[in-house]
Amino acid sequence: MDVLSQLSIIFFLLGTEMQCQYENYELEEDYDQEADAYPPTFHFNPNVDYRAPYFQYPADCARECFCPPALPRSMFCDNRKLKTIPNIPSRTEQLNLQFNEIEAVTTTSFLNATSLKEIDLSHNKIKSHKIDYGVFAKLSNLQQLHLDHNNLEEFPFPLPNGLERLLLGYNEISRVHVHAMDGLINLTMLDLCNNQLHDSLLKGKSFSNMKKLMQINLCNNKLHSMPPDLPSSLMYLSLENNSISFIPKNYFQGLQKLAALRMSHNNLQDIPYDIFNLSNLVELNLGHNKLKQAFYIPRNLEHLYIEDNEIENVNITLLCPSIDPLHYHHLTYIRLEKNRLKAPISTYVFFCFPHMHTIYYGEQKNLAGEAIHLKTQVFRRFQEGEEDDNDHEERSEQEEMEDDEFGPYSY
Numbered sequence: 314m315d316v317l318s319q320l321s322i323i324f325f326l327l328g329t330e331m332q333c334q335y336e337n338y339e340l341e342e343d344y345d346q347e348a349d350a351y352p353p354t355f356h357f358n359p360n361v362d363y364r365a366p367y368f369q370y371p372a373d374c375a376r377e378c379f380c381p382p383a384l385p386r387s388m389f390c391d392n393r394k395l396k397t398i399p400n401i402p403s404r405t406e407q408l409n410l411q412f413n414e415i416e417a418v419t420t421t422s423f424l425n426a427t428s429l430k431e432i433d434l435s436h437n438k439i440k441s442h443k444i445d446y447g448v449f450a451k452l453s454n455l456q457q458l459h460l461d462h463n464n465l466e467e468f469p470f471p472l473p474n475g476l477e478r479l480l481l482g483y484n485e486i487s488r489v490h491v492h493a494m495d496g497l498i499n500l501t502m503l504d505l506c507n508n509q510l511h512d513s514l515l516k517g518k519s520f521s522n523m524k525k526l527m528q529i530n531l532c533n534n535k536l537h538s539m540p541p542d543l544p545s546s547l548m549y550l551s552l553e554n555n556s557i558s559f560i561p562k563n564y565f566q567g568l569q570k571l572a573a574l575r576m577s578h579n580n581l582q583d584i585p586y587d588i589f590n591l592s593n594l595v596e597l598n599l600g601h602n603k604l605k606q607a608f609y610i611p612r613n614l615e616h617l618y619i620e621d622n623e624i625e626n627v628n629i630t631l632l633c634p635s636i637d638p639l640h641y642h643h644l645t646y647i648r649l650e651k652n653r654l655k656a657p658i659s660t661y662v663f664f665c666f667p668h669m670h671t672i673y674y675g676e677q678k679n680l681a682g683e684a685i686h687l688k689t690q691v692f693r694r695f696q697e698g699e700e701d702d703n704d705h706e707e708r709s710e711q712e713e714m715e716d717d718e719f720g721p722y723s724y
């Protein structure tokens with residue numbers, strides 16, 4: 314089973330509310346541009362005319378907005394150069410205000426809007442001090458709040474305790490109130506990528522109260538250490554492009570549900586050998602760090618990214634200390650380019666990881682840091698278009714092992 318289907322099953326089991334979150338988290342086998350991999354949370358639909366003529370229906374719809382009769386609980390005011398928030402009918406549950414020039418969030422705007430479940434205020438010009446104190450906290454039905462792509466300097470506080478999804482990416486957040494996280498017990502998804510967060514801001518903040526938290530994104534910040542006190546419900550942790558150099562030995566002990574860990578573009582150098590021994594881990598991205606050594610690969614891991622590190626030799630005994638024929642490892646894909654390898658990995662790798670289909674070697678670096686090529690740049694096990702199905706397992710294992718290095722399937 315591939316990662317996508319495995320994860321979709323997990324998310325399916327957790328309920329359909331996870332679907333949006335899953336969209337946020339796109340697993341792509343060949344993604345190369347991690348910097349761009351952080352997907353925008355609002356997906357522009359080119360088929361929608363965002364400047365559609367304004368409906369005058371129903372009567373209480375704000376003049377600037379569009380209230381489609383088919384969606385009586387939604388009001389669309391996005392992409393209209395609005396500078397202020399229009400009047401919100403009290404029946405509104407879903408409010409779209411993204412892509413405007415709104416600078417302030419005032420108490421009067423939301424006075425009657427107590428039914429609101431979802432507010433999208435992303436892509437505006439909101440500054441923290443222009444948000445009236447407590448304006449969101451009064452909205453006791455609010456589940457989803459998009460404030461990404463604004464000019465916030467501070468984590469919004471207070472917020473309603475029922476909130477489930479909070480998107481704060483692409484702001485300038487460098488302040489967090491000491492109690493900012495305390496009440497957010499129903500949060501499942503918290504996105505704080507692309508802010509100015511540093512270690513001291515997260516100290517003493519109780520993420521562990523968030524007993525339903527499944528996804529936390531902290532990419533493109535200024536962290537030097539792993540975020541403390543994460544809840545055991547966590548499945549997806551994004552820490553790309555920080556300055557983390559170290560993972561404490563027992564860090565993941567309480568995070569056994571972790572399915573994806575992204576830590577590319579950090580300063581990792583030495584990590585405990587068995588640090589990633591997590592039975593649910595499917596994707597591990599440690600590209601663009603300073604790792605020198607291989608480490609233990611957990612059984613369910615499918616995709617491993619360790620490109621652009623300082624690895625001289627992938628010691629297969631470390632990767633895979635023993636083979637259990639009843640419980641094969643699931644690894645299918647390794648990215649290894651821009652390391653210091655002098656030779657491809659030992660063919661023993663296919664005994665340990667029988668599902669392996671691609672090892673990407675690309676260019677390697679020599680002592681002087683110059684690019685060198687190994688005999689193989691990309692190793693592919695199965696022919697193009699062929700399914701990597703368990704049934705193929707026996708196919709040519711023996712043949713491959715006897716063949717010279719990478720045999721007939723490499724090119």
Ligand SMILES: *[C@@H]1O[C@H](CO)[C@@H](O)[C@H](O)[C@H]1NC(C)=O
Pocket residue numbers: 347348533534554578
């Ligand atoms: C890393 O984050 C910094 C800002 O903190 C940004 O300027 C840089 O482009 C990011 N690099 C990558 C590879 O994403």
Ligand SMILES: *[C@@H]1O[C@H](CO)[C@@H](O)[C@H](O)[C@H]1NC(C)=O
Pocket residue numbers: 400401421422424425
């Ligand atoms: C709130 O509702 C009251 C009563 O329906 C109405 O008079 C008032 O104008 C509304 N205020 C706003 C800001 O929509």
Ligand SMILES: *[C@@H]1O[C@H](CO)[C@@H](O)[C@H](O)[C@H]1NC(C)=O
Pocket residue numbers: 474475476499
């Ligand atoms: C949290 O979610 C549960 C289940 O949906 C709900 O019953 C509860 O009222 C919510 N808590 C708050 C503080 O809204």
Ligand SMILES: *[C@@H]1O[C@H](CO)[C@@H](O)[C@H](O)[C@H]1NC(C)=O
Pocket residue numbers: 587590609
């Ligand atoms: C990984 O963890 C399991 C139990 O969780 C343990 O039995 C096993 O020895 C560990 N393997 C390594 C290499 O640490």
Ligand SMILES: *[C@@H]1O[C@H](CO)[C@@H](O)[C@H](O)[C@H]1NC(C)=O
Pocket residue numbers: 626628629630631
């Ligand atoms: C690989 O690691 C094992 C266990 O640490 C060690 O005994 C062995 O010498 C290593 N092999 C190479 C080629 O470095």
